[in-house]
Amino acid sequence: MAGPPATPLSKIQRNQSSTPGRAKVREDKILVTVRMRPLNRKEQAMYDLIAWDCLDDHTIVFKNPNQERPTVPYAFDKVFAATCSTHKIYEEGAKDVALSALSGINATIFAYGQTSSGKTFTMRGIAENAIKDIYEYIQNTLERDFILRVSALEIYNEIVIDLLNRDSGPLRLLDDPEKGTIVEKLTEEVARDSQHLRHLISICEAQRQVGETALNDKSSRSHQIIRLSIESSLRETSGCVKSYIASLNFVDLAGSERVSQTNTCGARLKEGSHINRSLLTLTTVIRKLSGGKRGHLPYRDSKLTRILQSSLGGNARTAIICTISPALSHVEQTRNTLTFATSAKEVKNNAQVNMVVSDKALVKDLQKEVARLEEELRSPERSSSSSLRSLLFEKELKIQQMEREMEELKRQRDLAQSQLEIERKSNKIQKVSPSSQVVRCLSFPGEDESNICKQSPQQGEAVGRQAMLKKLIASPDPSILADEIRHLEHRQRQLFEGANRALEDFHKDFATHKLGNQETAGTMGKVLSEIKDMLVGSSNPEEIVIADKAKLMEEIGRLKSQGNTIVSLEKKLENVQKSIDTLVSSFQSTEETPESKTQLKRKKILPFTLSNSPNMQHIIRTPRSPLSSSRRAMENEIENRAPGNVVALPGGGTFPRLEKDTPLKDDEICNSIASREGSPATRQSKSVNVKKIQRMFKNAAEENIRSFRTYVTELKELVAKLHYQKQLLVCQVLELEANKSVNEEADITAQSPKPWHILFEEQRKQIVMLWHLCHISFVHRTQFYLLLRGDPSDQIYMEVELRRLTWLERHLADLGNASPALLGDEPAGFVSSSIKALKQEREYLAKRMNAKLSAEERELLYSKWEIPPVGKQRRLQLVNKLWTDPYNMQHIQESAEIVAKLFDFSVSGETASKDMFQLNFASPYDKKTWAGWNFISNLLNL
C-alpha cells in the first residue's frame, strides 16, 4: 500500500472548489462527528442508564443525573443521536470527504471509540454507501474512464497483515521519500464493478482478527484499513490533463478502552497493550497537531500513525466518526472519546488535487506563458502602474549617472583632442588627427557629424538619451525599453563597423611597415594576427531585425549570442592593446640603442621603403589610417625646410610647397613623391637627408601607434559602456515582466522598505520553501544556501532565484501538477521526474557517505538525526531526512552542511562560484563576463 503522495502546501484554495459534493463552508480541518448508539442488550439487562443527551445536531452533553457538577456541553461538526441511521451519518459526516477521491483528493474516514461502541457497525455502512455513490458517479461521468483498485491490511499487535492475502505473512513498512510510508508487497486488486468490490471487502472483513471481550462478543482486535485507489482519465486524447489519482481509506480502529475495563488477560491483554500503544500515539499526534505546533510529531512511534501519516495533518481530507456508548457505566470512556474528538477537530489538513499532467500539456502551458509575457511587453497600458513608474524612475536615475560618467569620459577625450589640435596647429600641420578619426569611427551614421563637432557632450548624444528617458518616464512602456535596447544594439553595431574600418586601415599600414629589428617584427606580426582575428570575429555583425513581431525567446537567444560577441571583442581589444604597448616600447628601445643606430646607418635603408611605390601609394591613399600621418609628417618636414635645403626635382624644379588652403589630393602627393623617388637627383638628395627622414618616419610611426592605442582604449570604453547600458535595460525589461505578477507585493514593498538583512532572511525562507515545493535538486539548494549569506551583492541572486521559483511554483500550481501522483510504475509528468531525480540524488549521496565520512562521523550523525542503531540502509535513512523540513532553518543549515560535505563543496572563491548560478551583474569594468542570458534562456527553456 503506497502512502498518498505528498504535495506542496499551497493549493488548498484552488482545490476546494473542484470537489464534487463538497460543502464549501468547511475548510481543511478534520470533519469530526459523534455517533451515539442505542443501549445494547447487555446494558439494558443491567439497567444501565443513558448518560448523554444530544441537545441539537452539534452538541452533546452529559446528563449528570446527580446534578453534582455543572455539565459542559461538547460541540462537534455533527452529533448523531442513537436513532440516527447510518445513511444519515454517511450523508452528513462522510460523503463529502469520501467523494473527494473522485476528483483526485486523498480522503480518509476513521471510526474511533471504545470497544462495542459501534465502530465496525458504522464503518461497514459508510463503506457500503460510499461504494454505491462512487459507482453512481462513475456511471454518470461518461467523459472519464475510472479504474478502482482495492487493498486492505490490518495492524494486529503491531504486525501488518495483508487482508487480501493473509498467507503472505507480516509485511514491512518502507519509507519512500516521495510516497511516504509504503507497505511492501501488499496485494492490490482491480475492482471490476461494485459487486466485485463488495466481494473483495467482505473477504477482508472475514480475514480480520476478532476475539471475545467482556464488552463485545466479536470485538475487532486490530486496526483495519481498507484502501480504494481511484484513478480517472479523460476519454478524449486532448493532451491536457492525463488523470486524477487519489486514495480513499476506510479505517476501523480497534477499541480505545482501557485494559481494566475489558477484563482481559493473556492474549487479549497483549492485544490491548498494542492497541493502546497505537491509539496512544494517534492521540498524541492529534493532540500535537491540534495545538498548531509543527515540532516533532511521533508518527513513527506506531505503525498505525506511520501508515496514516498523510491523513493526519497531511495531503488528505479526513473525517473522524467517534462512536460512543450512551451507558452511564461507560461514561469515562465516552469522555475520553469526546476529548479525543475535541482535539481532532482542530487539526488542519492540506489536501491537494493529485493530477497527472502530460509533458505535452506542460510545454503548452509554458508556451502560453511566453506568449503572455510577449503580449505584456507589447501592451503598455497593461503594465502601467505606480510601482512600475517608480521602478522606471529609479532606473532612469541609474542611467543618468552612467551618462554623467560617459560625459566625463567624453570631456576628457575632447580635451585631449583639442590639446592635440592646438599642438598641431602650432606646428602648422594641416591634417586630420587620429583622434578626430577616432571620433569619426565612434560616431554613428544616424548622428550629424558636424553636430558632434559643434556640440558639447551634454548637447550631443546625451540630448537624445535624455529625450528617450523622458519618454520612458512619461509612459512606462516596456516596448520603449525594448526599443532602447535595440537602439543601443544598433549603435553597438555601428561601433563595430567603425572599429573594423579603422582596424582594416591599421592592418594595411602595418602590412606595409617593415620597420625595426626582429623583436619588433615579431610583435608586429602578433598585432597583425590579432587584428585579423578581430576582423573575423566582428566583421559579420548579426543582422538585427527586431520588429515588434519578434518573439521574446528569439530576442533573448539573439541577445545572448551578442553578449558573447561583446565579451570576446573586449578580450581581443585588450590583447591588441597589450601588443601595441610592447610595440611602442620596442620602438623606443630601437631608437635608443646605439647598435641599432649603427645598423641603420650601415644598411642605409628607410624605415618605410618609400621606393616601394605600391606601398607608398597605399599609405597615402588610406584616409583614416593612423599611419597616414607619417606622410603628413614628411610633408611637414618638406614644408619647413629652408630654401637652401630644397631638394631638386627633375627638370631643375624645386619640391613643390604644399599650400595649406589648397592641399594636394592623396594620389597627387603620392604620385609626385613616387616620381621624385625615381629620379637620379632625388637619389642623391635621399642619401643626404636619409637620417632626417628616418627619424621623421620613426617618430610618425610611434605617434601613430600611440594614437591607435588611444583609439583602442576609447573603443573598449565605449563597448563596455554600451554593454552595460544594454544590460541595465534588459534587466528593466525583465523586471517589468516579473513585476506584472507581483505588482501588489511590489507596491507594499515600495511603501515600507525593509533593511536588507531582514529582507534576506525572509527571502531565504521563501526560497527554501519553494525549493521544497518545486523539488529542486539538493546540490543546487546547498550551493545556493551556503554561498549566499546576506551580502548586499547577493540581492540580485536572491531576487532572481525567488522569481524563478515563484514562476515555476505558480506553473505547477496552475497545472495542479505539484503532486507526485503515480500510476503504478509509470512516470507521471514533470513533477514526478523531478522527484525521481531527487531520489537518485539521495541514493548517490547515501553512497558517498562511506567515502566522505569516517565511521565515527557517520555514527554521530545517525544519533543526531535519530536513525535507529540497528536497521538496514541507515545511510539512506539519514539522507532521506535531509532537506525535509522547510520550516526549520536549523534543519536546513545542517542539511546543507551535510550535503556540502558529501559533495566536497568549498565555499571559498565565492565570486567565482556565484557565477554558477549564471548571473553576474558586476560592472563590465570589472572585466567579468555577464552571463545573465544563460539564466534567462534556462528559465524560458530555450
Ligand SMILES: Nc1ncnc2c1ncn2[C@@H]1O[C@H](COP(=O)(O)OP(=O)(O)OP(=O)(O)O)[C@@H](O)[C@H]1O
Ligand atoms: N448504532 C447502532 N445501532 C444498532 N446496533 C449497533 C449500533 N452500533 C453498534 N451496534 C451493535 O453493537 C455491537 C458492537 O458493535 P461493533 O462491533 O461495531 O463495535 P466496535 O466498536 O467495532 O467494537 P470493537 O472495538 O470491539 O470491535 C454489534 O453487535 C453492533 O451490531
